[in-house]
Amino acid sequence: MEDSHHIPTADSQHHCHADHPENSPDYVGLTVNSGVAQPPCVNPYMKPRRRRQYTPAELVEGILKGDVTMLSRGVTLVESLAPDHQALAREVIEKCLPYSGNSRRIGITGVPGAGKSTSIDVFGLHVLKEGGKLAVLAIDPSSERTKGSILGDKTRMEKLSTHPDAFIRPSPSAGSLGGVARKTRETIILCEAAGYNNIFVETVGVGQSETAVHSMVDFFMLIQIAGAGDELQGIKRGIMEMADGIVINKADGDNVDRARLARAQIRSALQLLPNPPSGWQPEVLCYSGYYELGIPEVWEMIDRYFDFITANGFFERQRREQARYWMYETIDAELRRRFYDDPDRAAAIANAERLVLSNRLSPFTAALNLLGE
Numbered sequence: 001m002e003d004s005h006h007i008p009t010a011d012s013q014h015h016c017h018a019d020h021p022e023n024s025p026d027y028v029g030l031t032v033n034s035g036v037a038q039p040p041c042v043n044p045y046m047k048p049r050r051r052r053q054y055t056p057a058e059l060v061e062g063i064l065k066g067d068v069t070m071l072s073r074g075v076t077l078v079e080s081l082a083p084d085h086q087a088l089a090r091e092v093i094e095k096c097l098p099y100s101g102n103s104r105r106i107g108i109t110g111v112p113g114a115g116k117s118t119s120i121d122v123f124g125l126h127v128l129k130e131g132g133k134l135a136v137l138a139i140d141p142s143s144e145r146t147k148g149s150i151l152g153d154k155t156r157m158e159k160l161s162t163h164p165d166a167f168i169r170p171s172p173s174a175g176s177l178g179g180v181a182r183k184t185r186e187t188i189i190l191c192e193a194a195g196y197n198n199i200f201v202e203t204v205g206v207g208q209s210e211t212a213v214h215s216m217v218d219f220f221m222l223i224q225i226a227g228a229g230d231e232l233q234g235i236k237r238g239i240m241e242m243a244d245g246i247v248i249n250k251a252d253g254d255n256v257d258r259a260r261l262a263r264a265q266i267r268s269a270l271q272l273l274p275n276p277p278s279g280w281q282p283e284v285l286c287y288s289g290y291y292e293l294g295i296p297e298v299w300e301m302i303d304r305y306f307d308f309i310t311a312n313g314f315f316e317r318q319r320r321e322q323a324r325y326w327m328y329e330t331i332d333a334e335l336r337r338r339f340y341d342d343p344d345r346a347a348a349i350a351n352a353e354r355l356v357l358s359n360r361l362s363p364f365t366a367a368l369n370l371l372g373e
């Protein structure tokens with residue numbers, strides 16, 4: 001992942017909600033509000049009640065029974081940055097792993113305002129009509145939970161949020177994109193072990209987070225909207241190449257013709273791309289999330305895709321490739337963490353940086369010295 005070479009600075013760890021793409025003046029959907037400051041203590045005379053820490057075995061037992069509270073507790077453990085929690089989380093994940101994998105993992109991306117939450121709400125209800133359970137997870141590297149609700153917030157998916165078979169979990173809040181994505185990938189395992197056979201992973205389509213989502217899903221769906229003038233302007237070629245299906249939302253009212261035009265343009269643009277490794281020719285469909293038009297057609301496409309990649313072996317192959325990807329991704333992240341988190345090294349790094357900035361040492365020598373070579 002591109003951000004794996006990003007050197008953490010104090011600033012980059014704290015994204016401000018004001019920078020969130022959904023707070024751009026061009027955005028027409030819900031905006032991201034500032035969080036409310038937490039009062040230091042609600043009642044100073046009340047003893048804080050500590051929640052009991054379940055053992056990994058208890059959590060796994062609950063998760064396997066489909067107990068949502070235990071699943072949530074497990075996910076909280078996965079998301080925790082505390083080293084002892086991480087050790088417990090690893091145990092839970094390892095124990096759940098044999099029961100995982102039995103789901104359709106679907107990535108959903110689109111620019112802010114494309115209609116992701118509206119669509120996930122109706123797509124979600126549609127899949128739940130067939131039975132089974134649905135987990136909606138999100139990857140938003142610019143989110144910090146206390147600074148406002150962004151992706152995967154329950155209030156954005158009104159109908160699903162009250163559905164007994166839907167589990168909606170907002171984006172993990174901490175750290176870099178790689179870290180956030182890894183936690184979501186681990187959360188998928190817990191959800192599958194809890195019997196969720198449909199997993200949606202939502203991401204806001206403005207940057208590298210698509211690559212992260214693509215590396216953990218079977219089907220990658222790009223939500224587009226028509227009517228913004230140059231239809232292809234906003235689509236990065238790389239994202240188009242990753243998409244197994246491109247769906248054009250808001251094909252309703254006056255917008256139907258524009259949506260059809262966009263469909264034709266996107267179809268011809270797709271012809272210029274190399275054949276995807278799955279052998280599946282990405283489809284382009286119009287629909288309306290808000291008016292619930294064309295939803296079964298989108299789902300039939302997804303069914304066809306899964307039949308196709310199951311028959312040609314790509315489903316299994318892609319999952320194996322993804323497991324390998326996450327192994328190396330975790331090694332990279334862990335090596336960097338160990339390097340930067342070593343308190344003995346902090347002074348040496350600061351010193352080397354000074355020498356490099358004043359041109360007394362080359363960046364390469366400085367780096368190799370710090371790495372002990």
Ligand code: GDP
Nearest residue numbers: 029030112113114115116117118250288289290
């Ligand atoms: P997100 O930022 O991608 O999650 O987008 P939202 O789901 O919040 O939708 C952004 C705006 O587009 C909202 O005002 C929705 O009501 C509107 N919208 C979403 N889907 C449709 C649709 O199918 N047709 C129309 N006309 N508006 C839609």
